[in-house]
Amino acid sequence: MTTNSTAKPLGVPIPDLWKGAHRDDRARPRSRQRLLGPSSIGLCRRRAAYEVHGTWPTDLDDNKHGAILGTWLHEGILRVLREQYGAWTELELTDGVILGHADAYWAPDRSHPHRQALSHRATEGLQLSGVGVVEDIKTKSTRALDVVVRQGPSQAEWFQVHLYAHLLRTGGLKDHPELPTGEPLPVDVVRLRYVGREYGQVVVHQRPYDEDVTKQALAWAEDVLAAPEPEAMPRDLDGPGLSIICDNCPFRSACWNLDQLTDDRAPQTVLAEDTAAITEALGAYADAAEIESAAKKRKAKARKMLDAADPGTYGAFKLSWSGGKPRPPEPDPEAMIRVLEGLGIDIPLRPGGRTSRTISVSRVPETG
Known part of the structure; x- marks a missing residue:
């Protein structure tokens, strides 16, 4: 991706933002330890197994603009929560098997471990209450955010924030200058905050900490850790072209044997x-x-x-209309062909390619 600019050429080089952004993104510290991250748990067992076994990514794309914008936005959100609302941010958590970084944590004032350590912070917006809260931030495209609004958080997202809570509650905090490390910290509420990358919409889901959800997440992780090799784990998602997670997976070529595909066959043929x-x-x-x-x-x-229904809210549903405007005139290919034939001019042709393959599936009648 090259720099697009309307500036007049002055012989002065213009730094390519996205080339630099991708170099910066790849230079970020990434753990090569064979520990599972909470963000990988509940997503796809084979992808998680690739990470656990230290497999080098086969697919590093240079079009991760949305993800990089999300990273920049994420950093700003954490700064606001830290400076304006007294959150402890980016807490490193591990139990020796799972390694992650919780975005934000508020300890309850009733048992705040280091209450006096907050004296240097701005306290006007300090969010201290009678409960401990751990929060994870997700930046989303408008379309992905709409899915959250309609369907709520995914199981993997609830797994992730519950595992942060579990690690805090079991003394998994490491190397923190203010909070006590190696000691249980109270967490009563888990929260997911979604922020739209285009328009800044905010959607928040929170619920009481649920031990059963944590047990399910830990069982999922144990299944992955027990795998002798990544290929022993199933593919839990639908694959390239059908799953946006697979489309952006750094292991998609290895997982779906993309280098071995022939005749434009779909990756799912390996199934x-x-x-x-x-x-x-x-x-x-x-x-x-x-x-x-x-x-x-x-x-x-x-x-x-509904063809004659007016826009508005009806019970739990909102109706709106779009389109219906007159279209401008369009070229008429058939009329152009008739004109060319009438003038005795050969009609320009281009390769026709192949027709699309259609499938027919019918049930075989049962025989007595």
């Missing part, structure tokens, strides 16, 4: 290894097609019913 797997995929396709057909009919009827 159809034998007759049983193909039969299972056919069943999934047929089931989904039947559900999709029925859903399309319901959706089409509902759309017709």
